[in-house]
Amino acid sequence: MESASVAVGQAEPHEHHGPPEAHQSSRIDRQTLGILLFIVTEAMLFGAFFASYFFLRVVSNEGPWPPEGFELPVAVAGVNTAILISSSFTVHWALEATRKGNRRGMQMGLMTTWLLGSTFLFIQINEYIHIGFSGRDGAFGSIFYGLTGLHGAHVLVGLLLLSFANIRAWRGHFGPKAKDHLGVEVPGIYWHFVDVMWIIVFTVVYIL
Amino acid sequence: MAVAIKQPGLARGALGFIVGSAFGFGLVVALRAISGLEIFQTEQTGYPHLVVPAITGPLGFLVGLGAFDYWFRWAAGRPTIPEDHSQHGAKSWRDYFKFNTDHKVIGIQYIVTTFFFFLVGGLIAMLIRAELAQPGTQIVDPGVYNGLFSTHAAIMIFVFVIPVFAGIANYVLPLMIGAPDMAFPRLNALSFWMLPIAGILFLSSFLVPGGAFDAGWTGYAPLSTGAPLGQSFFNLGVQFAGASSVATALNFLVTIVTMRAPGMTFWRMPLLVWANLSTSLLVVAATPFIAGVQFMVLFDRVLHTNFFQAAFGGDVLSYQHIFWFYSHPAVYIMMLPGFGIISEVISTHARKPIFGYRLMALALIGIVVLSYTVWAHHMFVSGMFAWLRVPMMITTLLIAVPTGIKIFSWLATLFNSVLHLRSTAMLFALGFVTTFTIGGISGVMLGMVPIDIHVSDTYFIVAHIHFVLFGGSVFTIFAGIYHWFPKMTGRMYDEKLGRVHFYLTLVGMLGTFIPMHWVGMEGMPRRVADYAAQFGDWNLMISISSFLLGIAQLVFLYNMIVSWKWGPRATANPWRAKTIEWQVSSPPPIFNFDEIPRVVGGPYEFGVPGARHAIMGGEEAEVRKPEPAVVGAAGGGGGGSPGERGGP
Amino acid sequence: MLALTVVGSVVLVQFDWFGDAASEEAPPIDTLFDVMVVLSTFVFSIVMVMFGYAIWKFRARPGDESDGAPIHGNTKLEIAWTVIPTIIVLFGAGYSWIVLDDIEARADDAMPLKVTAQQFKWTFEYPEADGLRSDELHVPVDRQLDVQLEALDVVHSFWVPEWRIKRDLVPAGEGGDEIDDEFVVTPNEEGTFSLVCTELCGLGHTTMRATVVVESQEEFDQWLDDQAQAEAGAGGGSSAAGGT
């Protein structure tokens, strides 16, 4: 953060002809509104797959669900759920620490979140390997991999964003001022979304 | 050359494309080799070694182009480079071929690219009509024919109509609301560059084994899940076009919410801004549905999942439900921005405030809400749940009400006006009101289940969609292009040629699409390469009119190109409009404003003595002095000068 | 305006928009359409007359650079053009609903008929005639058909323009009852018609037609007999479609 602001500061004296500062016409800042809208889009993408799920399970499926011969490792997935949920708390902790100017806390929080997220993904992939059916096995296989895979892809994107936040945190960026910690806050919001989405996916796919 | 490769730009983009494709290809080969599969799988739905590079190649191109340079730096936590604005604004035509973050440059990039695709799509249409001029098979065989109408529609919808509106709004919307740029300029540039990728994917499907995708723009499963390789290119093209339009919509929403000039309350926003706000709401929440469903088709094709394979528990109709849950809103995505353009054009050239401004804005919101509740009117005969038909019929017919409100309000705006027909933009606006009314009426008929049972999937539908898409959307696009041409290029176009273009287009359009209603009602189905001899005469007439329509567009092209280069200089405000974009020079200064304007009144206060919409920066002091005359009445001045203020 | 509506409507309802009608379902649909034509002519002539009048009356005289009257709206008018169209379309919805119920009403003596579509061929099966199959559709006049649809590969659509009825044939899985694959129609004109596939189904979609013959009960029975004999004679080969 320091280095960044210095660089900007140096550029200023050169004749700087730039755009006028935009008028801020709403209380919400751009980045936060942007990520919220992006989450709406993402939620609708899940919506498309849930719609498919509804048709496959409720409309055109006759027998039991999951169909005979399919079994889901609910317990493992449950533990995995707990792991992912706890990462929501750690990312929150990281943000709080950033707000208070607690650099160590921010770094630890982000790091723990990242590790928890990776563990989740690792267990998920492991589950795929041992689950005993593939996306080609009936409609159940397709939608199971469709929903959990879509979610997995989101975890991956979330981890990528968190990696950036981690790198920046370790390289001394971010600060307590609201506009200096958007880089923690925005991935954090996204991460919360990934968690909430998992709770829904887990409930629908594994429990219902 | 070596230098060119290091700099972000097309050369590095090409390299990125090659590297990306090679990576994707290698990945497939390696993975298949490891899993002991045949390395090249060439079932027609397979070809992973071509499908994966069709994803990674374009991504490599974007990286090479420089779309992610800034973000990479940011992610790596390196010190931010001070914003030197080197990617902002265009100094020569070459800058239009670069990754540029200036909304004005992006707007032009969008418009030129989409019009290129309009021409390509139009040429394909000419081929279609040539084949249909006579019964029997003359030019193309039925297989190729299926590819032609599918690519025609996909190109027109996904890489012309939807994005050209994003292009027009990109240019004028930030100016209109007094913002220096869009909220996320780099995302904006990225949105644009995904667009040519989508178009090229659609077109390159002509080159792959099995030919272009041929399951229609609707790509119904399971026809699409079993179709040749080209279909995968459709699936992917839709993803790029969809991502592009979601990113732009998000950008518009954030820009409109957070970057309006001081004093610009929601009820002081020009209707074009309202229209793009509503459109963006539709895009953000509906487009993911088509993304999702095309992913499912792709999975069914390449990974052999069973989303739509009835024999393995899949559900065929779920494709149509999910598809139309996007694609009905999509038809309004293609119309609402046009409504906005028409409001601007009509009020300016009729010199009157828009009649019932608030109801106009509310009607837009009403359409957005209702749009999500009518998708199954495309499925009245599909064999879906029978009980869903009547509720969907009621909502469908109700959506005609807000649509009607808009027509009536424009009509009322014309009363007691001072109506100028000298601008081609106004001609297209008035032409639009007529043709769109017809399209709306046929829409209401289609909304009635018993009528739809008869005419669904016939040429009546083709007539309806072209009355609303050509007579509707395309007319508004022309109106918008003519209206803002002076602003965008700093030149005036030739009104005489404009009028020729308008009348030829109108006659060609009516001649082409009116008879389609009749042949459809009498029994000619859509999407056929041949038809019963009894429809021969009408089809010949349709084809001849359509060639006229095609020729008319050449007039437009000529007018635009020549005027852009050699047209007389435009003043800042040739139409004496009130909205902010007209108060800056033509073309606008590189950063739009020196100082953000202050909005003090509604956008269309024509004829209200002393009323103003906005006070431009630096003008404050002058305004206090007694004004010599009603502002704006003296016509635009200070055109070519760099004076950011424009106007008198 | 009214005159225009009246003249327009009177002229326009003279046409047989939908072509010849040959089923009992056709007249109510055609009448609904005629009503819509009249209503549409009314709405369209209002819009066009106002439009033409405004352009003629308020056109700027050369050199007139003044502004129009600063009218911002009129609440009563705006309410009117919200409410009146709402009433009109709700009327249309109610009327359509009635027609829909009417054309889908089932008779007791309906003749079952199975229609199977595959790329690019139609097959008709007569359960009442021991599952006799044919690739030409023969039906008796004035008897309701209870049509049961099946698609073997992709989506197709059954349409005989003169009957006005159309329905997609959708591939279904084991369960299958989620698809509305049954409809009724009552041909009431003898003659030869064409069955058209109206849902894009691939390369042969354009030519996916079948001949439809509507004939008297006697002729129909005769035809059934002939078919049955031919089938027996040829060992169930020639005219029987390969179906599944």
Ligand code: HEM
């Ligand atoms: C008054 C408002 C409208 C109503 C009530 C309406 C109603 C309908 C209905 C019921 C259909 C389905 C017909 C069928 O497939 O059997 C349809 C098709 C269609 N409409 Fe509209 N429509 C309206 C306005 C629009 C507008 C504004 C657009 C686009 C700018 C549009 C574009 C389309 C397209 C593209 C299709 C055909 C899709 C396809 O099957 O390929 N419509 N409309």
Ligand SMILES: [Cu+2]
């Ligand atoms: Cu629709």
Ligand SMILES: [Cu+2]
């Ligand atoms: Cu077909």
